[in-house]
Amino acid sequence: MAPPVLTSVVPNTGPAAGTNPVTLNGSQFTGATAVMFGSAAALSYTVNTPSTITATVPPGTGTVNVTVRTPAGLSNTVAYTYAPTPTLSAIAPNQGPTSGGTSVVLTGTGLTGTTAVTFGSTPATSYTVNSATQITAVAPAGTGAVAVTATTVGGTSGPVFFYYLNAPSLLSVSPAQGPATGGTSVVLTGTGLTGTTAVTFGSTPATSYTVNSATQITAVAPAGTGTVAVTVTGPGGTSNSVTYAYLAAPALTTLSPAQGPTGAGAAVTLTGTGLTTTFAVHFGAAPAAFTVVSDTTAIAIAPAGPAGPVLVSVTTSGGTSNSLAYQRVAPPAI
Structure with a gap:
């Protein structure tokens, strides 16, 4: 009777904690008395056919040789690799809108071969494994604070937290x-x-x-x-x-009348544009009482001042207008 021949272990990687099932393919498996992963025996195994065995992987680390023993002898070896459990240490940024779409960078270890990135119970919209220590992921829509994890054949990492913020x-x-x-x-x-x-x-x-x-x-x-x-x-x-x-800044086109006494009290009609929001009328530096009639008309009460010309302007929410001259006329000498 020939010793067993081992051709493959499927899958050939798994978590360090073990307990996952694998299939051993080969020949001459009938009567197998042991299935070994390095120096550790399989937790259990079943000879399905002379060419297949289903085994439960024991805990382990690194890469080990898998063998099958029968009464006819020991098989050749096939490699099986224990993948480390991934870890996450940081996420940046750690907050974003409830609508999702935030690109985040996850930092950790053992991230090669990541098969899933989740935000709470929701898969990332997309992710890219940049290296064994970094993943770029796009946050899905969500609310509140959620645990973010990465999953590989080595297991699921511990969480880092992402906070969904409402829009202002x-x-x-x-x-x-x-x-x-x-x-x-x-x-x-x-x-x-x-x-x-x-x-x-x-x-x-x-x-x-x-x-x-x-x-x-x-x-x-x-x-x-x-x-x-x-x-x-x-x-x-x-x-x-x-x-x-x-x-737009206001504009003045005419004053009517364009002259008046040196004393206070003369009513002057200001015509122009953009006068609706007028909040000040000045004759020179002196403020004048006024009433806004329309966007094109305001009536001001000229303040007292010395004889001669004085510049009149209006100020609105749009700025200060150009100036027009108002002539104060002295009373006749007696």
């Missing part, structure tokens, strides 16, 4: 308008604003911003035109938008 939310921007030249300081109110990484007016970043609290940001509007959507971006994603309007 905006409630208001105040003031909600300013000059096209930018420079207006605005206060954004909302929730989840801690950790903000960007504030944008349309597609333009804010000139600067300061996160005052989880519910408030102070930002400086950049230059722009028209009405734009203001958003905030943080680790949890991008917020809803609130509206900010850029206003």
Whole structure:
């Protein structure tokens, strides 16, 4: 009777803890009296046919020689490798939006041949094994704090934790308008604003911003035109938008009448464009009382001043207008 011949062990790798089943292929297996993994006996084995044995792998480490013994002798050897259990030590970044899509780097050991990366109970959207110590994975959608693990033929790693964050939310921007030249300081109110990484007016970043609290940001509007959507971006994603309007600077075309007494009280009609948001009218450096009639008309009460010309201007949320001359006429000498 010829000794047994061993041709393969399938699979030829497994966890260091053992207990996994393998199939030994070969010939002359009838009457097998032992199946050995190195110096350790298989936990159990069954001779299925003269050419196959099913065995349960014992615990072990490294690469060992598998043999089969029968009354006719000892087989040749076939290698079996115990794969180390993978470990994870870090994940970066460790937070991202609930919508998923965050690319993270997992650091650890024994990651070669990884067969699964999971976030909680959800598989990673995708992953790439860069080396035995590093995996790049894309987080799936999720909520809260979840355990991230990597699985190989050596088993499943211990966890590192990834935190899903809600996107920030905006409630208001105040003031909600300013000059096209930018420079207006605005206060954004909302929730989840801690950790903000960007504030944008349309597609333009804010000139600067300061996160005052989880519910408030102070930002400086950049230059722009028209009405734009203001958003905030943080680790949890991008917020809803609130509206900010850029206003053109006002323009004055006529004063009527264009002259008056040196004393206070003369009503002067200012005609122009962009006057709706007027908050100041000046005759020289002196403020004047005024009423906005429409976007093209305002009526001001000229303040007292010396005889001669004085420049009149208006200031709105869009800036300060050009100036027109108003002539103060001295009363006749008696």
